[in-house]
Amino acid sequence: MGTTQTEVMAFPNIRAIVRDNGTAEVVVAGNSRIVPAGDSVQELRNNALALIVGEAQTLQRPVRVRIEDPEGHGELIVHPDNKIESVSYEPAPARRRAEAPETTPTTVAPAVIDAVPAPASEPVAAPATAAPVDARPWTPAPATATPEPQTAAVVEEAAPTRRSLKETSFLVSAPVLEPATRGWRGTLTRLGLRMDPSAEELTEREDIRSVSQHWPGPRTIAVVNRKGGANKTPTVVMLSAILARYSGAATVAWDNNESQGTLGWRTEKGFHDRSVLDLIDASTELLSPSTNAAEIAKFVHHQTADKFDVLRSDENEEGDHEVTAEEVDIAHQVLTRYYRLVVMDSGNTARAANWRRMIDHTNQLVVPVTAIEDRAEAARLTLQTLESRGGHDAELARNAVVIVSESTDAKRSMSGEALKRAKDEAQRIADGFAPFVRAVVRIPYDPALVNGPIRYEALQPATQRAWLAAAAAVAAGF
Structure with missing residues (x-):
């Protein structure tokens, strides 16, 4: 039995656009992905569907897709096992008739597609079953009455229709693939022999494009784990740095600890x-229409190299004030007036009023964990708590990004066997979370994240690349 439209969530918003100039794109949550070129419109459709099946497999559930191509538009449901269902399809109006129709009505026999062809860099497993799909449109067109035979005399009476200039464009060039800049391919390009980028470089470019997007309205990211030492604060710093660097959007990291947090200890301190x-x-002054945007600098601490600001938690030595839910509302209202991205650090108490109100304001949940079993168990319980609450909280848990960092015990002084065990444990934990969340990203051990102020440029290249992938996974949820 097919999945009905009401059973499939509209999140994320997905569109597939195929143009008659030989180009196509799939837009997922505002992020455009270029579809590999094909020799025909049908091949472009198949390549676009391969990307959408990959998204469904990542989410581990069916997704809804709006489709547009030269022959019409409509909506599909795409399953992780490659099954395609049609919700609606409306053919494009005929522009003109080139010749008289045959006097005997004909029908097009539906073809069964066993699997959606995938680009070479993104193989898609063959499904057990597939929906019947018409050879020309994306899916079976809605049933229509058999057309009555027409005579040639009727066609002769129809005057030819002149095409509108709105129906054409001279901007038909396909996107230009920039040559390789990395590795031996980049070296050859610089020597004058143009080389296409490798699959790894293409993936990195796609991650950069994802984190460089601008989204309508502010977005709030909550970084949570009920266990201390799970890498929450380094995760907040790294996500803030990468999103601020690549998107150029005003970004603030907010330490939403109940009393005194550590974000201020791991970042630069301003002049106050x-x-x-x-x-x-x-807040009354900061929310006044007459207040200049630069006034927010009196309350936040700018990170000169990584281009984001930090709002510190209360550092009263007595620690006698706990932030309330109402105070979270006020601070969030102020920050979303001055910043497009708010990345929230958190305490370890999921029952605290400020923790729960933070979740109410969250658009994307991030759960960091080091590859130690008690940190992983605390992360699981955090997600379970949110899922049990239902509604918005459960949706955040299902679409969370889990970031697994190799244990800080995995130091260079460890033997090769011990290092392998640490990596294997990180992989085991990552695999354990994968079926329950939207994405899991692994981060290698890096001494620059262990102590002292955290700087993006101080990280090893492999660690920078891993955090870029993590930020791209987070941005995909916007």
């Missing part, structure tokens, strides 16, 4: 000692 409580006290 103000914290979130000072910002809340000044």
Whole structure:
């Protein structure tokens, strides 16, 4: 039995566009992915469907897709096993008749596609079953009455229709693939022999494109784990740095600990000692229409190299104030007026009022975990708690990004066997979370993340690349 339209979530918003100039793209949550070229419109459709099947497999559930091509538009349901269902399809109006129709009505026999062809770099497993798909459109067209035979005399009476200039365009050039810049391919390109980029470089370019997008309205990311030492603060710093660097969007990292957090200890301190409580006290002034945008600098601490700001938690030595839900609302209202991206660090108590109110404001949940079993178990319980609450909380848990960092015990001084065990444990934990969340990303051990202020440029290249992939997975949820 097919999946009905109401059973498939509209998240993320997916569109597949095939143009008659030989180009196509798949847009997932506002992020465009170029479809590999094909020799025909049908091949472009198949290549676009391969990307959508990959998205469904990543989400491990069917997805809804709006389709547009030269022959019409409509909506599909695409399953992880490659099954395609039609929700609606409306053929494009005929522009003109080139010749008289035959006097005997004909029908097109539906063809069964066993599997959606995938680009070489993204193989898709063959499904057990597939939906019948018409040889020309994406899926079976809606049933229509058999057309009545027409005579040639009727066609002769029809005047030819002149095409509108709105129906054509001279901008038909396909996107240009920039040559390789990395590795031996990049070396040959610089020597004058143009080389296409490798699959790894193409993947990196796609991640950069994902984190460089601008989204309508502000977005809030919550970084949560009920266990201390799970890498929450380094995760907040790295996501803020990468999103701010590549997107250019005003970004703030907010330490939403109940009392005193550590985000301020791992980042640069500005020319003042103000914290979130000072910002809340000044909220009336900061929300006034007459207040200049630069006034927010009095309350946040700018990171000169990584281009984001930090809102510190209260550093009162007595630690006698716990942030309330109402104060979270006020601070969030202020920050989303001045920033497009808000990345929230958190404490370890999922029952705290400020923790729960943070979740109410969250668009994307991130759960960091080091490859130690008690940190992983705490992450699982955090997700389970949110899922049990239902509604918005459960949706955040299902679409969470889990970031697994290799244990800080995996130091260079460890033997090769011990290092292998540490990596295997990280992989085991990553594999364990994969069926329950939208994405899991592994981060290699890097001493620059262990102690002191965290700087993106201080990381090893492999670690920078891994965090870019993590930020791209987060941005895909916007």
